[in-house]
Amino acid sequence: MTAITVRDLRKSYGGFEAVRGVSFDVAAGEIFALLGRNGAGKTTTVELLAGFQRPDGGQVRVLGHDPVKDRRRVRQACGILLQEAGFFPDLTAAQTVEAWRAFTPAARPAGEALELAGLGEKAGTKVRQLSGGEKRRLDLALALLGRPEVLFLDEPTTGMDPAARQATWQVVRDLAADGTAVLLTTHYLEEAQQLARSLAILDRGELVTSGGMAETLAGGSGRVSFEAPPGVGPEDLPLPVTLEGGRMLCRTQDPDLAAQELVGWAAARGLRLRGLEVRTASLEELFLEVGGDA
Amino acid sequence: MRETVAVARFGARLLWRDKVALSTSVALSLGLGIFLPLMMHKLGVSGGLRVHLGLLAMIVTISAFQQTVITLTARRDQLILKRMRATGLGDGAILAGEIVNVAAQALAVMLAITATLLLAGVIEPPAQPVLVVLILALGALALAVLGAAYTLAVPRAELAAVLAMPFFLLGGVGAGGFGPLTELLPGWITQVLHWLPNVAFADLLEQAHTGAGGYLPPLARLAVFVAVAVLAIRLRFRWEPRRT
Numbered sequence: 001m002t003a004i005t006v007r008d009l010r011k012s013y014g015g016f017e018a019v020r021g022v023s024f025d026v027a028a029g030e031i032f033a034l035l036g037r038n039g040a041g042k043t044t045t046v047e048l049l050a051g052f053q054r055p056d057g058g059q060v061r062v063l064g065h066d067p068v069k070d071r072r073r074v075r076q077a078c079g080i081l082l083q084e085a086g087f088f089p090d091l092t093a094a095q096t097v098e099a100w101r102a103f104t105p106a107a108r109p110a111g112e113a114l115e116l117a118g119l120g121e122k123a124g125t126k127v128r129q130l131s132g133g134e135k136r137r138l139d140l141a142l143a144l145l146g147r148p149e150v151l152f153l154d155e156p157t158t159g160m161d162p163a164a165r166q167a168t169w170q171v172v173r174d175l176a177a178d179g180t181a182v183l184l185t186t187h188y189l190e191e192a193q194q195l196a197r198s199l200a201i202l203d204r205g206e207l208v209t210s211g212g213m214a215e216t217l218a219g220g221s222g223r224v225s226f227e228a229p230p231g232v233g234p235e236d237l238p239l240p241v242t243l244e245g246g247r248m249l250c251r252t253q254d255p256d257l258a259a260q261e262l263v264g265w266a267a268a269r270g271l272r273l274r275g276l277e278v279r280t281a282s283l284e285e286l287f288l289e290v291g292g293d294a
Numbered sequence: 295m296r297e298t299v300a301v302a303r304f305g306a307r308l309l310w311r312d313k314v315a316l317s318t319s320v321a322l323s324l325g326l327g328i329f330l331p332l333m334m335h336k337l338g339v340s341g342g343l344r345v346h347l348g349l350l351a352m353i354v355t356i357s358a359f360q361q362t363v364i365t366l367t368a369r370r371d372q373l374i375l376k377r378m379r380a381t382g383l384g385d386g387a388i389l390a391g392e393i394v395n396v397a398a399q400a401l402a403v404m405l406a407i408t409a410t411l412l413l414a415g416v417i418e419p420p421a422q423p424v425l426v427v428l429i430l431a432l433g434a435l436a437l438a439v440l441g442a443a444y445t446l447a448v449p450r451a452e453l454a455a456v457l458a459m460p461f462f463l464l465g466g467v468g469a470g471g472f473g474p475l476t477e478l479l480p481g482w483i484t485q486v487l488h489w490l491p492n493v494a495f496a497d498l499l500e501q502a503h504t505g506a507g508g509y510l511p512p513l514a515r516l517a518v519f520v521a522v523a524v525l526a527i528r529l530r531f532r533w534e535p536r537r538t
Contacts, residue, residue, distance in 0.1 A: 052379065052533075076382035085380065086372035090311060099307075102300040103381040146382065 001028045003063055003150050003181030004049060010057035011044055018044040020205040021058070026198075028149070031172065031182040033192035033213075035287060036202035042185040043083050045202070046154050049183065050080050062150055076105055079148030081139050083155050083185075089128035093119055093138050096127060097145065104146045117141035118167045132159030140168060144175075151175060151182045157191060169195055193217075193283040201290055208290045213283075220281030220289055222255030224262060226273040238265050247275070255280060297383050301391020302398070305365070309399060318455075319361045320403055323353040327407035335416045343503055346417050348471030350404055350430075351496040355465045358400035358434045359492070360458035362441025365392060367451040375533045389527065393438040400434040421505030429502055433495035436520050440491055443523035446530055465492035491519040 004026040011019040019041045026032040036042050047053045049060055051067030051074055060067055067074045087096060094110055101107040114120050117140040122130060130138065136159050143151060153172070157165045165188075172195055176182050186192050192199060193213065200210035209216060225247050234241045234248065239258055241250045252258040259278040266273050281289070309315055327349050334345070369375045369392070378388050405427070411417045420426045441458070448454050466472050467479075468487030476484045487493055497512035 050380070052376070072382060072384050075380065080380040082373075082376065082380060084373055085377035086369075086374040087377075088308060088374070099304050100381065102304065103297070103378065103383045105382050142377070143380075 002026070003028045003030075004032075004183060005061040006045075006049070006058070007060075008058035009045065009048060009055055009060060011041075011048055011053065011055055017205050019048065019055075022200075022202065022205070022207050023058075024200050024207070024210055026150075026181045026183055028181050029176055029179045030198060031176045031184060031196045033196035033199040034183060034185045034202065035189070035192055035199060035283075039204075040202040041205040042202055043154055044205075046083075046152050046183065046185060050078065050152055051075065076146065077149045079143035079146060079151045081143040081151075081153045081156050085139070087127040087135065087138065090126060092124050092126050093130065093134075093141075094123040096138060097141055100142050100145055106147065107145045108147060113141040113145050116144055116171060118164060118171075133157075133161055133164055136160055137164060137168070140171070144171075148180060151180050153182060153184045153186075155186055156184065157186070157188065165191070189283045189287055199283075201287060203290065209286070217281050217283065217286060219253075220286035221251040221253065222258075222278070222280040223285075224250040224252065224255050224259045224276070224278050226262075226276045229266070229271045229273070232271065237262065297387035298390040298394060301378075301383065301388055302395040305392055305395035306399070309395070315361070315364070319357045319399065323357045323400075323403045324406065326356075327353050327403070328410050331411055331416050332414060335414070343417055343500065344470040345473060346408075346411060347496040347499050347503070348466060348469040350407070350499065351469035351492040352462055352466040352471045353404060353407065354400055354433050354437050354495060355458070355462045355492045357403050358397055358437035359441040359444070359461060360455060361400070362393060362396045362438045363444050363448060363458045364451070364454045365396060366442055366445045367448050367454040370445065370532060371451040371535050373534065379533060385531075385533075389442055389531070393435065393442055396441070397431070397434040397438040400438070401431050404430045404434065418503075420503040422502040425502040426499060429495070429498045433492075433498070433516075436491060436495070436516050439520055439527075440523045442531070443526040446526060446532060449536070461490070461492065465490055465496075468493040469496035489515060491516050494519075 002025050006025070007023050009019050009022045010017070022041070022045060024032070034042050034045060044053070048055050049062060049067060051071040054068050062074045063077050065074050091099065093114060097110040097113050101110060111120070111123070114123050117137040119134060119137045119141055122134055127135065127138065136157065140156060143153070157168050160168060169191065172182055184192065184196060196213055198212050199216060201208050228243060228246060228248050234243055237248065238261060239250050239252070241248045250258050250262065255278050259276070263273060330349065331346055375388065379385065408426070412419060444458065448457050464487060467475050468490050469492060470476070476487065494512040494515040498509060498516070501507060501509050501512070
């Protein structure tokens, strides 16, 4: 079942086109990463999907509803972790969650939401005394309060330590396994690669690539690298190779085949390719390849 | 309705935790509304009912109008309104809850002032006591709604109190809170001040206190302001700080 449908979405501020004809779908139970450099249009897209802003063009449906016209219905089924939103600094974490429970239909108990976000031990701490990462976890607790069918996570782990980040990833995976559709924006490409089943990369408001994570990565340039054998230059090799920091580097769509050819070439000449590495493109390489620079 | 009450209760809880808001909105209002008339009464220079009503016009401006402007601009600039909108709450429930909370606090303050001055014999018992209470409630709500609309003109929360202050002073002059200053002013200024919503509120109260019964003109003046404010809120209310 499709939870989020976006078709030819457009939004401008004055003369600046923040989102230009973006289209994608997110299925129930899917974690979808929306990536792009600063100002690429990620947050604007999330805010359009959550109904905070009205699109200038195109169509958005969340659980079949228009997020602007049916805002209440959409919001009641969604959890939204905004990139920026305020707290009341003099309330404790527990008081904050308890207050928000009054605004959320069928809310989880406050303790459950805090435990889920890994903030149980800080329940009695005032918000002003929480670290940046702990405030982010409080954000997460509020986003999870209403047992959402769709979860928007805009930079969810900013400021978190590695343990908290891992715990948050597990929470997100568990929610998706229970059928929640998750739209994730993040600058941590490792996070996107760890969590997401599919992705879209935005650049200057336009979608530059999208699809399943594995297929999209497979479509990017893989690489074969090894230490430069003594007396051998890049021009001697049978494939296009560059010399980078004392290592030969071959970028190719099919790194397995390239490795076979290079090893065969070396064996025929009695050479050994020391430190041989063969791998498909990482998300970071793909990201840089398509024009982003996170 | 349940949502509006939830927001109003939450706002009340926050107000009572906020010592600065309490001192400006509640303590200042009580001080101005009770101790000034009491002192004047003891000195034998009591300005009578019109000064009391003029002071109430100033107090409703501080405790309902200005407090709404301060609360909503602070919540807007701190992105708390945005966070509230991220819940299942409707926009109307969020605004109505904030307005009802501030109006209820303002009503409580004005009732306390009126009751104290009655008990102290500074003012005479009103001819229409139930109507007085209703008009106090109506005025508090109306001024809070006007405060919500006025946030459109307030660029940043730090300017909220300063930009609301002229209405406090003009209301005080126009409604007689500073004494019969309007008698010293040119007629056209008095006419302009006469149109202020807090002055219309004082005029309505005067009718209920004296039992004169000319409610319609001041009620119409107040209603025009409220209608324009509601329209402005519906069309242009800013939930977030300006992006540019």
